[in-house]
Amino acid sequence: MQALLLALMASLLYLAAAAWQALTLARRVAPRPLLVRGLGVLGLLCHLPLAAGLFHDGQAVLPGLSTSAILIGAVVVVLLLAASLFKPVLNAAAGIFPLAGAALLLAVGLPSPERTTDMTPGIALHALSSALAFAVLAIAAVQAVLLGVQNHALRHHHIRGVVQSLPPLTTMERLLFEFIWAGMALLTLSIASGFLFLDSMFAQHLAHKTILSLAAWVIFAVLLFSHHRLGWRGMRAVHWTLGGCAVLLLAYFGSKFVLEIVLNRA
Structure with missing residues (x-):
């Protein structure tokens, strides 16, 4: 209560x-x-x-x-x-x-x-980096939504309302990629520490999380590479950010929901 x-x-x-x-x-x-x-x-x-x-x-x-x-x-x-x-x-x-x-x-x-009672420092590092990675990229997802709203409004010449309240478009994009870089660093640490300190990242109860986390890592890596080399920005960056965050959401919570709620397994 x-x-x-x-x-x-x-x-x-x-x-x-x-x-x-x-x-x-x-x-x-x-x-x-x-x-x-x-x-x-x-x-x-x-x-x-x-x-x-x-x-x-x-x-x-x-x-x-x-x-x-x-x-x-x-x-x-x-x-x-x-x-x-x-x-x-x-x-x-x-x-x-x-x-x-x-x-x-x-x-x-x-x-x-x-x-x-057996959470070792290595497993603690994995858990902490996982939580931080998801948190940073969750903020990036909301930032991407705001950037998408701003892009859409500017394309249709709507310069009042929300657009006036947001920072300039270049600032919004810079903030988005700063969060993605930070989230990628933490996600990389999370995946690496998982392989180092967990018994098997592809065990039955971890396989879905591992595969989806790696898929999210690839999505964000492609986005960052393409932004740096090919100039990806705007709505393309928004879509890739939201796609990567959606995959990461499934990785962190989807398999847990199925195992603990649907299948009722601890």
Whole structure:
């Protein structure tokens, strides 16, 4: 009951912050970055006890569906709030915060993960880099959506509304590729540490995640190479970014959902 209350409070605070930022994008209210960050931080303060509750008496938890949703949700909110202090990316809160809140509410209702005490430093590195990679690329996905909206509006000569609230197109593209480069570095570390420290990355319960993670890595690698050598940008970059993030979403959560919810296997 307490977990559900905290999840509900966090979700409402995230939703309030996202709503204000969305209204700011629509030029319905004045920009209030301190308000959006403040609501986000309050939501995070309700979120973090649930993440901390996954660790009890020094024990680590297996990366199950509910565990991943709670932890990655917290990580992506922390990263967005931190990045917004240095980069003009707070607009992504309009998409990130509601998703984090919804994932948190859903995760609280899922079965609790099993606990284990044998998480070695190598496995911890793999889990941490995986969470960070997904979080950074999730922000990149929302940034890509905003860039797509901006591109579409400019092509149709719509220069009012959302377009006026966003940074210049070149800045938006630069931010997108900065997030993709950072996410690719973390994803590379995640895959490499998985091969080094896990018993078998192609074991039955890991094969789908491994194959899909490698596929996402290839998609992002092609995008970065083509952006550097062939000048890919605009809607092509948006489509490839969203495609890579969709594959990564299936890698991180799709197989867990099938195993734990559909097949009811821990």
